[in-house]
Amino acid sequence: MINLNNYQNVSNTWDEMYISDDNLRTQYHKIISYLGRESISDLNKKEELAKRLFMSQGITFTVYDSGEGIEKIFPFDIIPRVITSSEWLFIEKGIKQRLRALNLFLKDVYSNQFIIKDKVIPPALIYSCPHFLREMYQLNVPHDIYIHIAGIDLIRDYDGTFYVLEDNLRTPSGVSYMLENREITKRLFPDLIPQCKVRSVTEYPSILYKNLQALSPRPVSNPTIVLLSPGMYNSAYYEHTTLARLMGVELVEGRDLVIRDQKVFMKTTTGLQQVDVIYRRVDDDYIDPLVFNPNSVLGVAGLMSAYRKGNVAIINAVGNGVADDKAVYSYVPDMIRYYLNEEPLLKNVPTFSLGNPDEKEYVFENMHKMVIKKTNESGGYGMLMGHAASEQEIEAYKKEILKDPRNFIAQPTISLSTAPCYMDGILQPRRVDLRPYALYGPEGISIVPGGLTRVALKEGSLVVNSSQGGGSKDTWVLSS
Amino acid sequence: MLSRVASSLYWLSRYVERSDGILRMLKINYASSQDTIHEFTWDPVIRISSGGDEEEISAMKNDSRAVVEYLLFDRENPNSILNIITLARENARSVQEHIAKDLWQCLNEYYHTVKDPKLLWHVQKGDPITALDILIKQVMLYYGTAESTMERGEIRSFMNIGKYLERSIQSVDILDIKFISISNNPDLLTDTSYWKHLLLSLGGYELYLKSYREGFGAENVLELVMLNHDFPRSAIYSVNNIQRYFERLKSEKNLEHYSSLSFNIGRLNSNITYSSVYSMKEEGLHNYLVKVRSELFGIGNLLNEYYFANS
Numbered sequence: 001m002i003n004l005n006n007y008q009n010v011s012n013t014w015d016e017m018y019i020s021d022d023n024l025r026t027q028y029h030k031i032i033s034y035l036g037r038e039s040i041s042d043l044n045k046k047e048e049l050a051k052r053l054f055m056s057q058g059i060t061f062t063v064y065d066s067g068e069g070i071e072k073i074f075p076f077d078i079i080p081r082v083i084t085s086s087e088w089l090f091i092e093k094g095i096k097q098r099l100r101a102l103n104l105f106l107k108d109v110y111s112n113q114f115i116i117k118d119k120v121i122p123p124a125l126i127y128s129c130p131h132f133l134r135e136m137y138q139l140n141v142p143h144d145i146y147i148h149i150a151g152i153d154l155i156r157d158y159d160g161t162f163y164v165l166e167d168n169l170r171t172p173s174g175v176s177y178m179l180e181n182r183e184i185t186k187r188l189f190p191d192l193i194p195q196c197k198v199r200s201v202t203e204y205p206s207i208l209y210k211n212l213q214a215l216s217p218r219p220v221s222n223p224t225i226v227l228l229s230p231g232m233y234n235s236a237y238y239e240h241t242t243l244a245r246l247m248g249v250e251l252v253e254g255r256d257l258v259i260r261d262q263k264v265f266m267k268t269t270t271g272l273q274q275v276d277v278i279y280r281r282v283d284d285d286y287i288d289p290l291v292f293n294p295n296s297v298l299g300v301a302g303l304m305s306a307y308r309k310g311n312v313a314i315i316n317a318v319g320n321g322v323a324d325d326k327a328v329y330s331y332v333p334d335m336i337r338y339y340l341n342e343e344p345l346l347k348n349v350p351t352f353s354l355g356n357p358d359e360k361e362y363v364f365e366n367m368h369k370m371v372i373k374k375t376n377e378s379g380g381y382g383m384l385m386g387h388a389a390s391e392q393e394i395e396a397y398k399k400e401i402l403k404d405p406r407n408f409i410a411q412p413t414i415s416l417s418t419a420p421c422y423m424d425g426i427l428q429p430r431r432v433d434l435r436p437y438a439l440y441g442p443e444g445i446s447i448v449p450g451g452l453t454r455v456a457l458k459e460g461s462l463v464v465n466s467s468q469g470g471g472s473k474d475t476w477v478l479s480s
Numbered sequence: 481m482l483s484r485v486a487s488s489l490y491w492l493s494r495y496v497e498r499s500d501g502i503l504r505m506l507k508i509n510y511a512s513s514q515d516t517i518h519e520f521t522w523d524p525v526i527r528i529s530s531g532g533d534e535e536e537i538s539a540m541k542n543d544s545r546a547v548v549e550y551l552l553f554d555r556e557n558p559n560s561i562l563n564i565i566t567l568a569r570e571n572a573r574s575v576q577e578h579i580a581k582d583l584w585q586c587l588n589e590y591y592h593t594v595k596d597p598k599l600l601w602h603v604q605k606g607d608p609i610t611a612l613d614i615l616i617k618q619v620m621l622y623y624g625t626a627e628s629t630m631e632r633g634e635i636r637s638f639m640n641i642g643k644y645l646e647r648s649i650q651s652v653d654i655l656d657i658k659f660i661s662i663s664n665n666p667d668l669l670t671d672t673s674y675w676k677h678l679l680l681s682l683g684g685y686e687l688y689l690k691s692y693r694e695g696f697g698a699e700n701v702l703e704l705v706m707l708n709h710d711f712p713r714s715a716i717y718s719v720n721n722i723q724r725y726f727e728r729l730k731s732e733k734n735l736e737h738y739s740s741l742s743f744n745i746g747r748l749n750s751n752i753t754y755s756s757v758y759s760m761k762e763e764g765l766h767n768y769l770v771k772v773r774s775e776l777f778g779i780g781n782l783l784n785e786y787y788f789a790n791s
Binding site: 055232244 | 482588589731
């Protein structure tokens, strides 16, 4: 039997399950009573079953360091994270609003640049961003949509308020885990999902497919859509194949494509076949060696010219990095006011840009209360967690900052909310975030009810990134 | 279909078929190594399946467990089951969205089975046949799954061409090596168990017994393995299937390449069909087999050039 007595709420932290010591939130009642009927050894068996299912289905990533590939699975916690329908309604609205503004920003920054002329955003900030690509200037993208797929990372502070931690607008990954985690949970807890009235996430691939289809530059009923992957040695390869399979589109690598007359073709057993839509999972830098990184073998020489000519749609658009730059992030609320004339629904975490001398001074005096990040790194790399760093580490980091302050931002340490995880036979609180996936098509924005809940499995850790020892959970959005 | 995908499907299939051949041969040879008063030599088996260097072969050729371990698990042996299945799985991984999910899982489990430490234990300390049986079962599972889940069409055609090309090369190779051993040691010609093992390792023992009532003889074995239409491992059966699945790839878009490769396959088919044991011996068996083998390799090369865009 699961024993809730030793569940230690973390002080000053929002817990997704508990209001106070023995006051469960309603949305967790059914799960907890279900778990209460299972013995510890049964739960341990379920945990093993989950691991075995991931392994036998090949939902793994391979670490190739010692010459021999070692097969690993992403850690999965069997207890779902539950979101109520009213919480979801708010999240959904907030993300849609944010995404509309960010998309308008990209259109603007690559054409008229009103937002700069009206002095809402300093020009230096845009022009110093390495992901602002001049190649995209005055390039018309289909339906003016840049951000077809977005993963917006949300966290909750001690009072339960949702904050946006990061906008991922380039090639956000992890959606296959949203889908697979749900499949695994169905196997682990028979009947529980319908009993709890959990909304389904299975629509994701078909919505994405419909959007991709609608973006084809050639007016044909059955356009050729491909998913461009860096190949099987990429850590997200499993996701690429899953999405290609679920949408029934061709998975290609750069070497499968060629450009003729500014059109994209794929090499097939019966000759060349024209490609209309590319859902690419290759970064901007590697997409076309003639325009960007000349050493790239992952992309296609001449792709940008076909794109500029309007002969192929690229998803997500090239150059989106200027909108999810961590220094530009602090201006997103202003963008929402500027473009939409609305007040932002989802809050930003207060952010200091170290490129600004006053803010830098303030941050330097309060290093212990801050999380400092590089503006262009992701995956939790290059971060300094002030509350846990030694004086020496802080001094070394300051020197690093002074070399190029524009590349750093600081945020006050937010105490992420906790959710119960099954560990060593008991439930223990661990920090979580939430990444819902939004799809922006010609007919509007849809967000599948759910997302990826990442969890910091180490006790006390605030970092949920999988590269830093994080795992994931199934994420339930309840219907009202 | 993408050229790269066609190539991966073809190689995936070749590797699985190769593993099947090696496992069956190993099982029979291991069994016979336990049932002989002479010193059993593994020399031809190692030569057929890995090519291994002379020193290595002589170091272990009388140690049955060591040979089985080498052919199953050795990373340095390019044709060890572990290496072959790793390659098969890598090819399958890169075409996951084209093969049935069941088939991918089947191959994935085959791979994890080879890596299971229990299997190594059976070979080193327990009963090696148990290990071989476990693996053979994985291959059978694979073939059953492929048969019942794969869509009929271009994908399956490329897979089957790979499978039968690999199978015919194996049969021809086994014959060649077995007959070379005879010329070195003519006593084997009348050694019943020598032929019995060859037939068992190809799975043709029962069919042989039904077809030939006069006991074991070299010429009958040759006829069965090259020319018998009902024997699923005979050269003619495999080449017929290569032809059959290749014909399904015919398309208006690449008629020129199709015709040229079709010509080569047809010529090989006729060449075998209109051979007899007598004509093979007249030509010199070794020469004949080498010619068939190089025709088979030629078909592989043309596929590579015309269909896999790897010229």
